[in-house]
Amino acid sequence: MPIVHNGAVTSCVFFAVSGNSYSAGTFISSTVGVPALTHSFCKQNNPAVQTMDPSEVEFLAEKEMVKIIPNFSLDKIYLIGGDLGPFNPGLPVDVPVWLALNLKQRQKCRIVPPEWMDVEKLEEIRELERKEDAFTPVPSPYYMELTKLLLNHASDNIPKADEIRTLVKDIWDTRIAKLRLSADSFISQQEAHAKLDNLTLMEINTTRTFLLDSLNCMYKLRSNLQPGSNKGKALDY
């Protein structure tokens, strides 16, 4: 399956300009797909709440830095988002995930999994998450997206990939169950505001439409209680 490479445009622009030992041609031909924006534009379906698509969240996650060990050498490269490199064979270097995956797909590097992507650490986090009532801090704001991206494209570089996948899914499920529980108590106690500490974008994103729509309904039903208070506040269409 070809991965949609969100960073494709940036890298193409750079290599076309710099005329490096890597010709622009190789980069353009190897970057498959179109930036994610074009297709999520077609998917905006709810006018009341413009939701974010999970692939857009993934797009943001691809800006996270990850360590790679390249097997080629290249001078420092200058991109709009910052300078990367220099790349030396065998020397670890920090690059954004989109570039890491691109290089990995062309077998130009080995990805060093992030520190937290480790069975013991994740087990610890899972236990803590199950014990605590509130949300515990996650190792990375994009833990779910990064796990999926890295495990799908570089599972040979990550030891015990299957276990990690299960653990992260466990953590995710625990947190989603908690989120649902707190949403319910939020509604039933008719609270006006809540603090969403330690929630990640992907978690908020899956429940956003539903929660906002319900809160809207509840607000309107509640303003029925004081007749005359919501006059003139109706939305214009």
Next chain:
Amino acid sequence: MDSQAYLPVPPGVGMEENFFSLDDILLSHERLSCRTECAFPRLGFLEKSGDTRDIAEGTKMELPLWLAKGLYERKRRVVSVEVPKVYREGWRTVFSADPTVVDLQKMGPYYYGLGSQMLHFDSPENPDVAQSLLQTFIGRFRRTMDSSQNAYNEDTSVLVERLDCLERALFRSGQSGLNGFQSWEKGRASHLTASTLVLNYRKRKMADTQP
């Protein structure tokens, strides 16, 4: 993923209606039993049950919500509107006991919408009705949420069967969140799909345009 080529206007839910909302238009056709408080001369032809020339004072008739709202005035009593029995004391007790067992689709299907609209008509029960609507919504929220966020790739008709129209809309938005996430997780989100606008687009044929 369900995507539509147009942007539907959501229902107003509260006392205000949204003019362009299809749900609110359907809601305005709900029938209310009313009693005339003055005689309507020469309008007897509207009342199919009798063949008098006038509609006498005190006639009971069913009027759609939009007409009842138009005729109703606080100062000059033209019609009086009876609160439908779902919103009366007896049913309110049922709702306060356990809101989840009631089949709102059968009772409504615009239970919340109509209930809020009833507040336009003066009645001593109004505060209780409003309170009962809110409590019912809160009581049923958990069920709507759980069923919408857990039912992936299965037949949802049983789950939504007993939901009010408003809750169905919520159910759909919950499902869209779940489906979006699941299709991303399965890697289906990275496939490009054509917009429904493009799929539904029909090029005008020469034959259609010529008279």
